[in-house]
Amino acid sequence: MDRFLDVVAVLSGALIVVVLGSLRREHIRVEYSVSWLAAGVTMLVLSQSDTLLGAVAAFVGVAEPALALLFTGFSVFLLVFYRFSMIISTLRDANIALTQRVAILEYQVESLHEERETSQPG
Amino acid sequence: MIRPRGPDSLLILIPAFNEQAAVGFVVEEIHRAAPGVPVLVVDDCSWDATRDVARAAGAEVLPLPYHLGLGGCVQAGYKFAYEMGFDYVIRVDGDGQHDPRDIPRIFETLKSSGCEMVIGSRFVDGGADYTSLPRRLGIKFFRLVLRPILGQPVYDPTSGFVGVNRAALAVFSRSFPLEYPEIETLVVLQRRAFRFREVPCRFRPRKAGRSSITALKSFYYMVHVLLGVFVNILRYEGGRPRR
Secondary structure, three states, X not given: OHHHHHHHHHHHHHHHHHHHHHHHOOOOOHHHHHHHHHXXXXXXXXXXXXXXXXXXXXXXXXXXXXXXXXXXXXXXXXXXXXHHHHHHHHXXXXXXXXHHXXXXXXXXXXXXXXXXXXXXXX | OOOOOOOOOEEEEEEEOOOOOOHHHHHXXXXXXXXXXXXXXXXXXXXXXXXXXXXXXXXXXXXXXOOOHHHHHHHXXXXXXXXXXOOEEEXXXXXXXXXXXXXXXXXXXXXXXXXXXXXXXXXXXXXXXXXXXXXXXXXXXXXXXXXXXXXXXXXXXXXXXXXEEHHHHHHHHHOOOOOOHHHHHHHHHHHOOOOEXXXXXXXXXXXXXXXXXXXXXXHHHHHHHHHHHHHHHHOEEXXXXXX
């Protein structure tokens, strides 16, 4: 049990370090790192606090704190994935709209160039 | 640049992705069947010579800088047509399956019926049918699903040979299903109390290439389309169906 909690703490710490490192190298933007950092901190705190983990276990109605930690981890990461699904959907819509707009504008600009060239004598 | 000519202006829209083997033939056939009607090929970032072949055949080409898939490609054409002021658009596939000689019939029905969408159907009046057995079963399944939703039968819900008027263009240029758009489009129309009609059309074997819906994708197709249909049914704005 203790070993399991320590493993979760190490993995949570690693997640936080990786996210902070990615932020420093500008691989991810701050607004998209918040969910991962919150998830990492939540798991880290829960794995190291018997009181909090016991309260969560009592709340969800399980006798085994490790099970409560797994349940919490699953719920937190499900929320993170859902949030990113929403963000990806929004970005995809924006990407499609921009691609279509660029195509239409490019077509219009090229057509106007061609029309101007053919209308100019010589 | 393509511009509407006079009242009841029509644009023929061909969404194309790697259709170099067929698109030139399709454009030439359209010019013979509907002389003087502008043809726009929306090239979905093909890596073959689709756009050059289409231009050589006399079409205007709207090249997308990024591959969007069928829905995004068709919507780009609808947006263009709406912004340029066209009254009607008829979509023809770039693989040669649709017979352009049916374009005048779809256009006349669009103008005379007042329907927002006219579908060229393989199955009305026993038109020729080159669909595979799994696809035919799928079409029958969606007929059953769509019948109570639409309040009227639809015989060929997966047909891409469709004409739309300006009211439908206004809607589709804002919102259009991205993948497998044909069936979801019908539900989108129904939610806005728009009407559609089917007219018999000739379908032929594709001139080149293969259907994008393979046997392996069929299951995904069914789930995706069903989900899209029910999402569109549930989609409300302010407690009323969207207009």
